[in-house]
Amino acid sequence: MAEATALEGTDPAVTASPSVAVHDRENCLGGFEIDVFFQGLAAIKDVDVEVGRKEILGLIGPNGAGKTTLVNVLTGFQPPTKGRVYLDGEDVTDWSPHHLRRSGVARTFQAGRLFLNMPVSENVEVAAVNQGISRAKGHAHAMEILEWIGLADKAHVPAGVLPYTDERRVGIARALAMNPRYVLLDEPAAGMSDHECDEIMHLIAEIPDRFGCGVLLIEHNMRVVMGVCHRVQVLDIGKTITYGTPKEIMAHPEVIKAYLGSTAEA
Numbered sequence: 418m419a420e421a422t423a424l425e426g427t428d429p430a431v432t433a434s435p436s437v438a439v440h441d442r443e444n445c446l447g448g449f450e451i452d453v454f455f456q457g458l459a460a461i462k463d464v465d466v467e468v469g470r471k472e473i474l475g476l477i478g479p480n481g482a483g484k485t486t487l488v489n490v491l492t493g494f495q496p497p498t499k500g501r502v503y504l505d506g507e508d509v510t511d512w513s514p515h516h517l518r519r520s521g522v523a524r525t526f527q528a529g530r531l532f533l534n535m536p537v538s539e540n541v542e543v544a545a546v547n548q549g550i551s552r553a554k555g556h557a558h559a560m561e562i563l564e565w566i567g568l569a570d571k572a573h574v575p576a577g578v579l580p581y582t583d584e585r586r587v588g589i590a591r592a593l594a595m596n597p598r599y600v601l602l603d604e605p606a607a608g609m610s611d612h613e614c615d616e617i618m619h620l621i622a623e624i625p626d627r628f629g630c631g632v633l634l635i636e637h638n639m640r641v642v643m644g645v646c647h648r649v650q651v652l653d654i655g656k657t658i659t660y661g662t663p664k665e666i667m668a669h670p671e672v673i674k675a676y677l678g679s680t681a682e683a
């Protein structure tokens with residue numbers, strides 16, 4: 418993680434982020450006018466973010482831009498210093514991660530957070546059962562998702578022996594097993610080969626229709642982001658630089674300068 422960036426005290430006209438309002442607040446997971454300060458330093462300053470139910474939103478930006486902090490705010494892991502979070506019209510700003518998870522906001526983590534001694538299938542099953550369905554239904558649901566994500570043949574393997582890239586898939590499977598309304602994926606393609614990236618791209622593209630949920634995707638791999646996202650929002654030093662379609666983002670001079678220029682081939 419990079420050091421927190423001091424935006425506090427700078428000219429508001431300079432630090433103001435553009436509004437990203439594109440959805441009806443009743444039908445999205447959104448953070449509005451979000452600030453997050455750590456020890457007086459702004460990690461996020463006046464950022465709006467919205468993901469719709471049938472949408473894949475990409476959140477990109479250099480290391481330390483504030484992407485994970487923003488996802489932490491949307492999932493209840495980080496209370497915002499200022500601003501509100503809405504889930505399909507309901508103010509959920511003060512809700513715990515557990516409450517949000519039970520209400521349909523699921524996420525993955527950069528580090529797997531799997532039960533390493535437990536078989537892959539049970540890792541996914543537990544996530545489903547925690548949402549209140551029976552063990553048998555949870556198992557069937559888990560196996561369906563593992564089949565879809567290409568891990569059915571490893572269902573009985575302890576999660577701890579999986580290669581890193583498979584761990585990330587199990588993380589996605591666990592999040593989807595919760596039957597979320599929104600799923601937030603933190604760098605799902607990290608460490609993947611080009612071939613694996615292609616596979617994960619196709620899977621992510623299927624999520625809104627197959628699972629009926631919106632996707633917020635943090636990802637450094639631009640091929641993946643530009644290949645699957647309907648909209649892309651760009652953060653840098655804690656504020657939104659711009660947002661738009663992948664095509665618009667690729668052509669944005671500030672984006673090219675601040676981010677894509679150095680990592681477009683990541």
Ligand SMILES: Nc1ncnc2c1ncn2[C@@H]1O[C@H](COP(=O)(O)OP(=O)(O)OP(=O)(O)O)[C@@H](O)[C@H]1O
Pocket residue numbers: 418419420421422455456459460478479480481482483484485486487
């Ligand atoms: N718990 C914390 N305490 C203090 N500072 C933090 C904390 N979490 C994040 N930060 C700071 O907030 C800023 C944003 O960090 P964040 O991890 O959200 O960025 P990011 O865009 O997700 O970066 P990366 O791509 O490297 O994951 C950074 O300057 C980081 O050092």
